[in-house]
Amino acid sequence: MKDVLVIYYSQSGQLEDIARSISKPMLEDEQVQVDYYEIKMLDAFPFPWTGDVFFNVFPETFQQIPQAVHPPPSYILEKQYDLILFHYQVWYLSPSIPINSFLKSPYATAILKDRPVVTISGSRNMWAKAQDKVKALLLANGATLVGNIALTDRHYNLVSVVTIVDWLFSGIKRRAFGFFPLPGVSDADISGASRYGEIINHSLKNGNFEYLQAALVAAGAVDFKFFLVSMDKKGNRMFQIWSTLILKNPEKRKFLITCFQYYVLFALYIVSPIVFLIELVLYPLLYFIKIRKEKTHYQGV
Template sequence: MKRVLIIYYSHSGDVARAVKSFTKYLNTPEIELTWECIKPKSHYPYPWNLYKFFDVFPECVNGEYPEIYPPEFNQDDKFDLVILAYQVWFLAPSLPIQGFLKSEYAKVFQDTKVITLVVCRNMWHSASETMKKMITEVRGIHIDNVVITHQGPPLATFVTTPWSLLTGKKHRFLGVLPAAGVKDEEINALSRFGERIANNLTALSDCSHQPIFNGLGAVEVNQRYVIPELIGRVIYRPWAKIARFFGQQGSWSRLPIICIFAVHLVFAIPIVLILSAVIQFLFAPLIHKKIASYVEVLKSPIGVS
């Protein structure tokens, strides 16, 4: 019998739906599933309060993770596979997931194969690379990564995703823009990955550390988002440090800085998207190889050359 540990944190419910579909074909007598929903000691409301939504930004970027409640599994337990499902907050793994990976409980990853499942708006690159490093730090073996993103073009999700997070509503915005979140069809299609695992259980025991989702379209990188996200990383870091200088999460002393950042972000995102499109059009011959190389890095889990 193979033992599979499923670790996830779901804020809006999309991650929970995704990971349940992902594991649909793993409910077999040959597999023992252990579920663990991460519970942070800090409260992150859903729907978000507008200020609270932006107030987690500095800690996300700076990696100042919250404490979590002890999980139900024993950290000394040994599993054949860990499936880690998470959201992206401000180009970083969500704070509860960061909290888990920086806790003593992440010892369960040691010398164990790990598959990650990312559910986010559309910019997941930085979070994925951060996650790879965090898994390496706890000596996990990252063999595969699966990514699903919200439906609609970037400028549409720029409206629908925040609207959903602040209201809890996911239907079509004003009857014009697409519904917020991931399409039901994409959620349901995740079951193909669990089916591949169920049909290749021996791969969990070998020493090859090779991916098992080849040919299933686990990661599709939209090159339009590469430059905007790289620019975003550069912009976010100084803002996060400045905001943190003025106080901790929830403190009134940094309220003005957070508000200024929020206004700045509303105007900056459309400008960055347009600017990056111009850059890619004008300098395509010069940057094509570097972007293509970076795309291969994004597609590859740790342990794959």
């Protein structure tokens, strides 16, 4: 008998659907026992979001400042799981506050220490640097990362910004303005994610995770897009400056957050298309300088 723990946090239910789809083959396997643990915050975040709250969580999210989480049930803390499926979403190029808070709580070490972990992100499309941050927190908790799956919205970057904002601010997964595509990870990708569950289950039952990540990548679990990683890195540098500035000037917080809002729009709709064109022209050169290395890094564990 193998014990698997599925950890997740989800506001809209998207990440919960992903978690259920990936764990389905294990749930249907009589030799595997699956437990689910949903991270719950003492002070819950609103869903749908309002513009004010959405931007106001930026500095604490990016600086990875934790908040209090409810304790997990005691039977989860006491069990020694054979595998943990750790689902998270990205907020501001970082793990979301609930995820960061759990990973920095004493419960995380109790559950994760010396356990193999597969990370699964459900984000808009910029997950790469957040994965590096989650990796560091897993390592700090003594866990061993054995696999990674990154599910994203596959539409164009600037299209998915519009559709995700409509979704997060309305609370409804619908076609923004009647003609945009549906937001978030597609239904096909969510239900198709159970094939990753089958691959994971195979490794679990063999007790060997060595080739798991290669098998997941071959099945399409990590869609590497060099331009998104490049934007993610540049965004991290700028977010570091903005979040430090806002946290150091609490009396000007409201004003600075409004400025940050305009900066994000400017960076997305003016700077990013220009950078995209430049990097497209330089692609052959960039490929040898860094893209090859980044692809290996982000498709690995």
